[in-house]
Amino acid sequence: MTGLLRGEPQVISAGVGLLADAVELQAARVTRVDWSPPMAGTADDLATVLRDPRRAAANELAVRRMFGARAQLVDVLPARDALGLRPGEFLHAGPPITWQRASGPLRGALLGAAVFEGIAADPETAAGLAERGEFGLSPCHDHDAVGPMAGLVSPSMWVFELADPATGRRCYCTLNEGLGKVLRYGAYSPEVIERLRWMASVLGPLLQAAVRRHGPVDVTAILAQMVQMGDEAHNRNRTGTLMLLRDLLPSLIESGKPSADVAAAVAFIGGNDHFFLNLAMPACKIALDAARDIPGSTMVVAMARNGTDFGMQVSGTGSRWFTAPANTPEGLFLGGYGPEDANPDIGDSAITETAGLGGFAMAAAPAIARLVGGTVASALATTRRMYEITLAEHPLLQVPALDFRGLPAGIDVALVLRTGILPQINTGMAGRVAGTGQVGAGLVTPPAEIFPAALLALAEAAGSLVRSRPDARRS
Amino acid sequence: MTAEHVEARAGAYADSVTLMQISAEVRKHEGVQAALIAMATELNLGLLPGLGLAAPDRAGPNDLLIALRARDDAALAAALATVEAGLLARPAAGHGPAAAPRTTAAAVRAAGRGLVLVSVPGRHALAEAVDAVEAGCDVMIFSDNVPVEQEVWLKDLAAQRDVIVMGPDCGTAVIGGIGLGFSHTLAAGPVGLVAASGTGAQQVLCLLDLAGVGVSAAIGVGGRDLSAAVGGRSARAALAALDQDAGTELIVVVSKPPDSQVAAGLRGYAATLATPVQFAFVAAGQPDLTAAAEAALGALDLPVPVWPQWPGAAGSGGAGTYLRGLFSGGTLCEEAMVIATGWLGAIRSNIPLQPDWRIDPNVVASGHTMIDFGDDELTVGRPHPMIDLSPRLDRLAAEAADPDTAVILLDVVLGHGAHPDPAAEIGPAIAAARQLGQVQVVVSLIGASADPQGLLRQAGALQAAGAHVFASNAAAARFACEAVAVRA
Numbered sequence: 001m002t003g004l005l006r007g008e009p010q011v012i013s014a015g016v017g018l019l020a021d022a023v024e025l026q027a028a029r030v031t032r033v034d035w036s037p038p039m040a041g042t043a044d045d046l047a048t049v050l051r052d053p054r055r056a057a058a059n060e061l062a063v064r065r066m067f068g069a070r071a072q073l074v075d076v077l078p079a080r081d082a083l084g085l086r087p088g089e090f091l092h093a094g095p096p097i098t099w100q101r102a103s104g105p106l107r108g109a110l111l112g113a114a115v116f117e118g119i120a121a122d123p124e125t126a127a128g129l130a131e132r133g134e135f136g137l138s139p140c141h142d143h144d145a146v147g148p149m150a151g152l153v154s155p156s157m158w159v160f161e162l163a164d165p166a167t168g169r170r171c172y173c174t175l176n177e178g179l180g181k182v183l184r185y186g187a188y189s190p191e192v193i194e195r196l197r198w199m200a201s202v203l204g205p206l207l208q209a210a211v212r213r214h215g216p217v218d219v220t221a222i223l224a225q226m227v228q229m230g231d232e233a234h235n236r237n238r239t240g241t242l243m244l245l246r247d248l249l250p251s252l253i254e255s256g257k258p259s260a261d262v263a264a265a266v267a268f269i270g271g272n273d274h275f276f277l278n279l280a281m282p283a284c285k286i287a288l289d290a291a292r293d294i295p296g297s298t299m300v301v302a303m304a305r306n307g308t309d310f311g312m313q314v315s316g317t318g319s320r321w322f323t324a325p326a327n328t329p330e331g332l333f334l335g336g337y338g339p340e341d342a343n344p345d346i347g348d349s350a351i352t353e354t355a356g357l358g359g360f361a362m363a364a365a366p367a368i369a370r371l372v373g374g375t376v377a378s379a380l381a382t383t384r385r386m387y388e389i390t391l392a393e394h395p396l397l398q399v400p401a402l403d404f405r406g407l408p409a410g411i412d413v414a415l416v417l418r419t420g421i422l423p424q425i426n427t428g429m430a431g432r433v434a435g436t437g438q439v440g441a442g443l444v445t446p447p448a449e450i451f452p453a454a455l456l457a458l459a460e461a462a463g464s465l466v467r468s469r470p471d472a473r474r475s
Numbered sequence: 476m477t478a479e480h481v482e483a484r485a486g487a488y489a490d491s492v493t494l495m496q497i498s499a500e501v502r503k504h505e506g507v508q509a510a511l512i513a514m515a516t517e518l519n520l521g522l523l524p525g526l527g528l529a530a531p532d533r534a535g536p537n538d539l540l541i542a543l544r545a546r547d548d549a550a551l552a553a554a555l556a557t558v559e560a561g562l563l564a565r566p567a568a569g570h571g572p573a574a575a576p577r578t579t580a581a582a583v584r585a586a587g588r589g590l591v592l593v594s595v596p597g598r599h600a601l602a603e604a605v606d607a608v609e610a611g612c613d614v615m616i617f618s619d620n621v622p623v624e625q626e627v628w629l630k631d632l633a634a635q636r637d638v639i640v641m642g643p644d645c646g647t648a649v650i651g652g653i654g655l656g657f658s659h660t661l662a663a664g665p666v667g668l669v670a671a672s673g674t675g676a677q678q679v680l681c682l683l684d685l686a687g688v689g690v691s692a693a694i695g696v697g698g699r700d701l702s703a704a705v706g707g708r709s710a711r712a713a714l715a716a717l718d719q720d721a722g723t724e725l726i727v728v729v730s731k732p733p734d735s736q737v738a739a740g741l742r743g744y745a746a747t748l749a750t751p752v753q754f755a756f757v758a759a760g761q762p763d764l765t766a767a768a769e770a771a772l773g774a775l776d777l778p779v780p781v782w783p784q785w786p787g788a789a790g791s792g793g794a795g796t797y798l799r800g801l802f803s804g805g806t807l808c809e810e811a812m813v814i815a816t817g818w819l820g821a822i823r824s825n826i827p828l829q830p831d832w833r834i835d836p837n838v839v840a841s842g843h844t845m846i847d848f849g850d851d852e853l854t855v856g857r858p859h860p861m862i863d864l865s866p867r868l869d870r871l872a873a874e875a876a877d878p879d880t881a882v883i884l885l886d887v888v889l890g891h892g893a894h895p896d897p898a899a900e901i902g903p904a905i906a907a908a909r910q911l912g913q914v915q916v917v918v919s920l921i922g923a924s925a926d927p928q929g930l931l932r933q934a935g936a937l938q939a940a941g942a943h944v945f946a947s948n949a950a951a952a953r954f955a956c957e958a959v960a961v962r963a
Contacts (some may be wrong), residue, residue: 004590004613004639004694004716012582012612014603015594018862019617019656022891023592025927028653031586032602034575035595043598050605051628097749381574387584388577418602419577 022059038418042452045459049414052462053470054296062291062299063314063410064391065094066355069290071171071283072216076208078200081157083143083173088119089136091186093151093348094306095321096310099130101149103307105343106185108434109150110135112188117154117197123188123435140311141302143287145172146281146348147428148274150182150307157196162219162282169289171282175199175207178272180437185430187344187437206265219248219283222276224396227407232365233280234349235356235372235426235441240276245269281348284355291315298458299391300411302444303354303423305347307430312450314413316461322454324447327428331372331442341439343432350425350446356394356409359424359443360386364399364407372443373424382424383408389415389423413454422446477508478551480543481523483515483534494539497561500705504557506550507543512558515540576602579606588612592655593642596922597621600643601629608633616642617656619851619924623704626697630708639712644851645695646673646859649680656695657861657925659890664689664773667723667750669713671700672728674804674849675757675764677888679729682768684923685946686780691722697807701733705845707741714741718748719755725774726750727767732758747780757810759817759828763949765886782950785934787916787943788909795881795914798959799874799905800845801867803860807886807919808847811952818956821844826852843959845884846870861893868904875912881962882915883908884955886948889922889933898936905940915958916942919951 008290011448013020014033024030033045037144038046049055079085090113092106099107110130111123120126124426129135140147147153152174181187211217223233224241252262269275288301297315304311307351313319326344333341352358362369363383366376374382380401386408387393411423422445429440492510501510509526513519515534528542542557545551545867583606591607592780593600597620607614608629621643623798633640637645648668649653652663657673661684668690668742670676674694692789694716696709710728717723726748728741733756745752751774755767762770767781798815801806805826814821822828823844825836834840836853847853848860848867860867867885876879887897894900905916918937922930937944945951 004650004692009653010586010589011592011653011655012579012586012589012607013592013594014579014582016590019592019594019892023653023655025891028585029589031582031589032575033579033582034577035603036577037599038602046602047598047622047625050602056609094562094936161963168773241818332937384573388581415580416580420576 002423020343027048036420039420039448039452042417042455045452046414046417046456048457048459048466049464051296052296052458053465055298057166058294058296058316059299059391059410059412062294062297064114065290066287066396066410067392068286069169071162071213071286072165073160073219073279074216075161076158076211077161078155078204079153079157079159079172082159082161083145083153085153087117087155088134089153089155091140091143091145091147091153092137092306093140093147093149093302093346095309097137097282097306097308099133099135099137101308102379103343103346104432104434104436105346105430106150106307108186108188109183111434112183112192113152114156115188116193117156131444137309139304139440140341140348141304143354144170146285147174147184148176148277148281148349149347149428150349152185153185154201158200160279160282160369162279164286164290164331165216167290169286171285171289173278173282175203176272176275176278182437185428185436186434188435202261203265203268206252209255209257210248213255214248214251217244217281217337218243220396223280223283223357224398226276227361227364227397228400230367232358232361232426234277234352234367235428236273236274236365236368237280238273239271240280243271245278254324262351280357281351284351284357285295287355288351293318294356296462298413299411300354301349302347303348303425305345307343309452310446312446312454314454314458315332316398317454317457320457322450322457324449324451325445326350327444329427329444331429331440332437333440337431337439341431341436346424346430347427349427353423353425354411354445356390356407359426360409361397361399361407362424362426363401366401372440383451384442385421386424388419389421404427413451413458416451417455476547478545478548479528480541480555481528481531483531483538484541484543485538493561497558500561501543501554504550504554506546507554508546509542509544510554511540513540513544514538519684522573529619535946556946571816578608579603583607583610589654590615590650592617593723594618594717597643598660601625603688604629605632605639608636608638612635614640615645615648615655616640617645618642619644621855622916623699624666626699627705628951629707630705634708634712636677639694639716640709641695642697644698647676647693648695649690649693654891657888657892658889659684660925660927661923662689663691663722665691665722665724665775667691667717667720667726667826668693668694669717669726669728671710672757672806674886674888674921675729675731675755675806677890678764679727679755679771681921682765682782682947683771683921686768686772686777686784686931688775688777691720692717701730701737701741703734707737709782710741711744714748714752716743718750723750725771725875726752727755728752729755729764729767729772730757731809734757757806757813759813763814765947765949777877783934783946784950785938785944787938788941789915795840795877795879795912796959796962797879798843798882798884799880800884801870801874802845802847803849803867803888804884804886804921805847806851806949807921808845810948811884812845813955814880814949814952815843815845818960839877840880861888864894864900868900871908872911875908875913875914880912880914882917882955882958884917884951886919886921887933887937889920889928889930890924891927893928898933902936902940905937905942909941917951917955918942918944919948920946921948
């Protein structure tokens with residue numbers, strides 16, 4: 001026994017207040033747990049999963065692997081080369097979905113991408129092809145990739161290639177287009193296509209030359225620094241973007257490309273506060289992919305939305321998606337848009353929250369607390385609340401305002417169900433109607449029902465191990 | 476030969492309050508003669524000569540100064556370990572109070588390790604207990620209705636992590652002088668208790684208290700610990716802990732009737748310990764709890780006092796011939812039944828001594844009956860009858876109204892966690908019952924002399940209501956049986 005009979009005990013009380021009162025009356029220090037019952041119907045599965053003999057070690061391993069991963073930007077190249085995408089093949093955000101069930105912004109992005117690829121002359125033709133099932137659609141997450149919002153990736157788009165130098169694990173993400181009328185928010189007007197063409201013909205090759213000249217860029221290190229400078233790496237990437245630019249600028253200048261192109265590229269990156277998002281996301285995925293497929297682990301390794309469904313993957317249940325209809329974010333709206341214009345939650349960008357950034361890092365980003373409809377106090381409270389549902393504190397990503405406490409990372413399905421606290425996601429809002437673009441930004445949570453479903457799967461996987469009673473031990 | 480350590484640690488920073496706390500903590504170490512843990516400002520460096528320590532070679536205000544002098548290398552190493560632990564400790568993050576923790580895991584993270592007390596509904600207790608054990612905390616599970624396979628699993632996990640699980644259904648414990656659950660105000664003393672029975676332990680502890688003998692610790696292990704299924708897992712851990720404890724001169728194991736193999740195994744294990752162990756199993760042919768307390772006094776070479784009793788009013792002589800027991804304590808009920816069955820034969824109960832004596836506890840039955848209102852099936856979704864007296868008060872009236880009732884036997888348990896003034900509710904109910912049914916009422920009053928409810932005040936109020944009051948449950952049961960036997 002660890003010192004049970006030595007020293008004056010501090011008591012931690014979960015349950016009846018009267019018993020805690022009685023201890024306090026004896027002048028002992030008491031910490032009270034604000035306990036509430038787990039989500040309805042989950043008690044038995046919880047008891048099974050908690051007794052899974054693999055759980056504690058599996059979660060420790062998952063956390064160790066997640067924290068041990070490093071992400072470097074090693075190259076920039078077309079998706080056809082990086083991912084082997086062929087004409088007519090498209091990747092999208094979130095769990096698998098068909099054109100028939102796809103939301104407005106995903107449809108809009110697909111139409112725009114088809115026009116961009118030259119498969120269809122115009123969006124109407126593209127819609128006809130999509131109706132007839134002529135496009136290949138699959139999730140980014142199935143191809144070592146992630147995409148914000150609609151997450152559309154087509155063969156001619158250029159992608160960042162990130163790698164973990166220790167394991168060689170790779171992850172890919174497109175270049176960020178900026179805000180407003182952009183493909184990832186479902187816009188597909190000529191200006192959108194025009195920008196994509198410039199990105200593929202000028203920006204991509206220029207970044208490729210710069211990265212190859214510079215050598216690997218340590219994205220994980222930038223993440224650690226930007227979090228101390230007001231970014232949460234989902235809705236605020238301003239510092240990260242400028243730090244990337246700082247690293248690459250000499251190589252851009254020395255790339256030998258026309259100075260007008262360099263100037264345009266620098267202006268584009270510097271003018272797009274979200275440019276670094278498309279590096280933060282694959283960096284998060286590299287870390288979380290390292291934690292995948294550990295039997296018995298209850299840690300969430302992906303949260304992603306396709307605009308219709310919210311999907312979640314858990315380390316201990318492999319590549320299975322737990323899905324339910326996506327919630328619609330609440331927050332602030334651009335111009336004349338209002339709640340009725342907002343599409344349900346969309347994008348792979350919740351990979352940042354899964355890794356402890358985004359909504360989990362609100363305490364690090366007071367500057368955008370109001371953007372997502374909160375206050376500085378609520379931002380601090382949000383991050384603190386997320387410690388309740390996470391397995392660990394990030395050793396590198398630290399929050400100055402919380403005395404450099406590490407960010408809450410590694411969402412535990414069991415803790416979500418026990419506390420009823422859902423992961424907090426910061427997000428942009430796409431217009432419901434295809435072609436609209438961004439309408440606002442705000443906060444959203446996953447649909448609660450995916451967590452009991454994941455717990456059930458974990459309980460089924462643990463079942464035989466738990467039922468076999470350990471032998472009575474006689475010392 | 477003193478040992479010194481002076482270091483200016485570059486790039487390490489902690490705020491001055493934290494550093495002062497660490498310094499204070501280090502100075503508490505035996506063998507530490509001087510300690511200064513501070514940022515290496517000129518002011519702080521200037522303090523070193525006064526402490527008899529030389530300043531480090533290069534030190535600036537951004538360096539952390541760790542300067543120690545101790546009796547020997549071991550004391551120095553211990554002091555340094557305390558410094559490192561203090562520097563690693565999580566700061567209480569500022570900017571307003573953090574919300575209360577929502578799980579035991581979060582509470583331990585915020586407050587550090589402690590003894591975890593779990594009293595959430597039984598089907599949810601496992602999660603909090605797992606949090607405690609995995610964080611290296613001893614845990615007391617007050618909750619009942621925890622499945623036995625979960626109990627066995629938890630206790631095995633606890634053995635791996637070198638902590639103890641007290642419970643489930645652990646009603647009482649005394650750890651480090653603090654009473655947990657239903658417990659009493661007790662002085663420190665030489666007796667260590669291992670209790671697989673909450674109220675049984677309370678009876679022994681209170682009698683020892685009345686004899687002027689204190690307790691080193693009372694480690695509850697849960698009512699099922701000595702069953703065949705659980706195999707005494709926690710009882711062994713508790714015996715080992717008490718055997719290691721310098722303050723424990725005598726160990727008393729209190730339990731409801733254990734599984735015979737488990738009991739034999741435990742006796743065998745106890746024989747290997749340096750500390751003498753006495754067993755008090757409440758069962759036919761075994762000494763009762765009062766006798767166990769007397770045996771403990773004997774083992775300590777202390778005199779046995781006359782156990783207090785407060786005589787009440789005689790019954791007015793109704794026609795009833797049966798004994799009716801209404802208990803909040805399971806072991807007290809069991810002890811009373813063991814005694815009464817020797818006088819009166821079959822005692823029917825919801826926790827019967829023989830299977831065919833089982834009755835539905837919710838209705839007044841014929842014959843001699845005793846009901847344990849604290850039994851699991853009667854406490855689902857409601858407070859324990861030591862807190863909520865109303866079910867027993869209702870039943871007291873019903874039994875008094877039964878013309879067959881001659882004597883009603885009650886327990887009244889005082890102490891922390893129990894009703895703040897039970898006599899104020901039970902006293903009037905006893906008076907009313909006596910008037911209604913011409914019954915005699917006998918009370919076993921389980922309390923320590925310094926309990927918050929006031930033992931003497933409670934006894935006086937119950938006596939004034941007409942009850943015969945005894946500090947010994949066994950004595951109360953014998954008195955009740957005698958009164959019934961006289962009538963029969």
